[in-house]
Amino acid sequence: MREDTGGPGRHAAQGPTAPENDAHAGTRNKVARSILEHGPSTAADLAERLDLTAAAVRRHLDALLAEGVVEARQQRVYGHRGRGRPAKVFALTDTGRGSFHQEYDVLAADALHFLSEVAGEDAVMAFARTRVAALETKYLPVVESAPEGKRAEALAEALSADGYAANARQTPGGEQLCQHHCPVAHVAERFPQLCEAEAEVFARLLGTHVQRLATLAHGDGVCTTHVPKNVTGRNPA
Template sequence: MPDPKELRNNGVVKYVGEAPHEDLATGERSTRNRVARSILDHGPSTVAELADRLGLTQAAVRRHLDALVGDGVAEARDRRVYGTRTRGRPAKAFALTDCGRDAFDQSYDKLAADALRWIAEREGGERAIAAFARARITAQSGAYRAAVEAAPPERRAEALAKALSADGYAATARTAPVGEQLCQHHCPVAHVAEKFPQLCEAETEFFAELLGTHVQRLATIAHGDGVCTTFIPKASPAPHTSTHTDNASASTAGRNPA
């Protein structure tokens, strides 16, 4: 199934599904996008309606619809019949699935950024954003906490990575010199976090609290890096240095060190 983010472009689908190279040369992918867009604009549509609307043969429309259904972008439904039912089976109407609608730009990122900007302006600036970010992490922390607490200490970073992956972060944990690195290869809120780094900072603070040690955010997707990378050091034998280290990590959480 295609990644919905790869399909967005100001409300126009870039491509749907995986087309062979020869299809690209003949415009198959572009036509498939037109079929999907027509369903979005006009609602559930029959093969005949799509063919008439787009100037295509019904056979061509069926071929594209088969591909869209196979990708989970569209689905066939029985069309409701109002009034007197005619003879024969009613024509199937094709509608976009939730995945198909999400393939088009719906401005969720802009809505979230606008909401946070409003909070900052009305409720106390950056401090209010930080409070919101911490509350958000707390609200979704249950699964992460359960996964980490059920794992032995040496597997906790791996357990956290698996829990994050279940939420769409595509996370991995790997051994690093004097510690481990937690890598998140995808960030569902990267565009918003670019404007509001408090989201990254709250996440970093939560990782530290959950793992029972200070952590250091080395890179973030929101900052322009390819991966969000968090360094998790081995437990320090010198507790008197922990306060200084914790404060240093929190101050740079979500931002690359200078």
């Protein structure tokens, strides 16, 4: 049976102060962590993942919205859209991401700094390329099976499934691949090799040189990659 952890329960008699709030803080943390791990999510998605009632999830989301940990967005719909308005999805804000990443970011940055000191900058780049190699292998069949002119969109959908909250949009000079979340943005502030290696993978997958126009790591609101027109296949010249 699902637990309704958002409503009045055994802690309610103790008043609205710290005991009740502390009891629900753990569940709110689980809600936020689920969004971190799975990307922007609907209340129904969260209820299913966490085995909570929809009402409980909505109450926790209301609290997280008030704290500035999450923000509400309209769900992007790819392909055929059914009747009715798109479902509302909830994504972590910079504040919300920062609360999770701070300790891990310090550890990762320290490890890369040590690697740089001991083995040099080339070793950091080699690490960055190794890290994203699995993504290239994973996304290659998805991108190659997409129709001509739809590969950036297919890549965006694959990235979104992995929590990057990505989309592709047409521009006069081609397309822009936008990522609204990056799990290593704080570390990439110090080690841009992580961004460079990812861009290399995008270029190979899309078969053309790409250009990074903005990154979360540099303080921009989104990672934006320009994909020129006439994407013809892999192995850009």
